[in-house]
Amino acid sequence: MNRTNIIAGNWKMNMTLDEGKALATEIVKQATDNGVKAIIAPPYYLLESVRQIIGNSKHVFLAAQNCHQEAAGAYTGEISVNMLKSVGVDYIIIGHSERRNYFDETNKMLTKKVNLALQAGLDVIFCCGESLTIREDNAHVQHVKRQLRESLFHLYENEFSRIVIAYEPIWAIGTGEVATPLQAQEMHAEIRKIVSNNYDDRIAQATTILYGGSCKPSNAEALFAKPDVDGGLIGGASLKAEDFLKLLEMRAAK
Numbered sequence: 349m350n351r352t353n354i355i356a357g358n359w360k361m362n363m364t365l366d367e368g369k370a371l372a373t374e375i376v377k378q379a380t381d382n383g384v385k386a387i388i389a390p391p392y393y394l395l396e397s398v399r400q401i402i403g404n405s406k407h408v409f410l411a412a413q414n415c416h417q418e419a420a421g422a423y424t425g426e427i428s429v430n431m432l433k434s435v436g437v438d439y440i441i442i443g444h445s446e447r448r449n450y451f452d453e454t455n456k457m458l459t460k461k462v463n464l465a466l467q468a469g470l471d472v473i474f475c476c477g478e479s480l481t482i483r484e485d486n487a488h489v490q491h492v493k494r495q496l497r498e499s500l501f502h503l504y505e506n507e508f509s510r511i512v513i514a515y516e517p518i519w520a521i522g523t524g525e526v527a528t529p530l531q532a533q534e535m536h537a538e539i540r541k542i543v544s545n546n547y548d549d550r551i552a553q554a555t556t557i558l559y560g561g562s563c564k565p566s567n568a569e570a571l572f573a574k575p576d577v578d579g580g581l582i583g584g585a586s587l588k589a590e591d592f593l594k595l596l597e598m599r600a601a602k
């Protein structure tokens with residue numbers, strides 16, 4: 349299977365200027381060309397500095413954690429896709445559950461963000477995932493299906509091929525409670541089936557699906573061993589160069 353393997357680090361609202369530059373420098377210096385894409389997603393204000401540090405590396409890439417859903421204009425405090433493009437961002441994370449929950453981002457709003465990113469030539473890491481209540485109601489597959497359908501399935505095949513999906517069960521984010529490898533595999537296989545039903549199997553097999561939620565070196569081996577888990581979207585463990593680099597190695601060894 350020739351899917352792209354990715355380990356992406358979502359730094360969230362962490363790292364001062366000096367800390368962020370030091371972390372990025374360490375990652376870029378030590379990341380090897382092992383066939384796994386490393387993606388770093390620092391806060392907005394660090395993007396330009398981290399771009400300089402990454403330079404034209406062939407295996408470390410830069411992501412923004414969000415973008416605004418309008419192209420430009422009177423939106424005080426917001427950052428547009430074109431601004432992100434102008435600093436050399438490669439990917440935009442769209443639809444993280446923290447954005448959905450704390451900033452009321454809806455599936456419809458996310459559609460606009462996805463469209464703007466793709467039109468600007470940037471690739472997308474699209475997050476989906478259910479809350480604990482939804483999982484307890486056994487409605488998680490339906491919930492994720494709806495998230496994908498309402499924000500992504502209007503895309504043409506060639507556009508959809510630029511989407512990386514990140515499955516992040518909300519109950520596992522920052523809680524230390526990681527999904528079991530079986531839960532992750534089941535959900536990733538469901539997502540692949542949903543993509544296949546909407547597009548076709550060739551596209552589904554080529555889609556990179558990352559797992560996110562308390563993933564760290566001590567639990568990643570069993571997760572990465574699952575056939576439909578193509579890497580991780582990492583929060584806490586991406587803030588330590590050693591852990592992030594270890595996850596890259598572990599993915600490559602798979």
Ligand code: 13P
Nearest residue numbers: 358521522561562583584
């Ligand atoms: P944690 O790895 O800290 O649980 O965060 C996961 C996440 O939300 C990545 O986007």
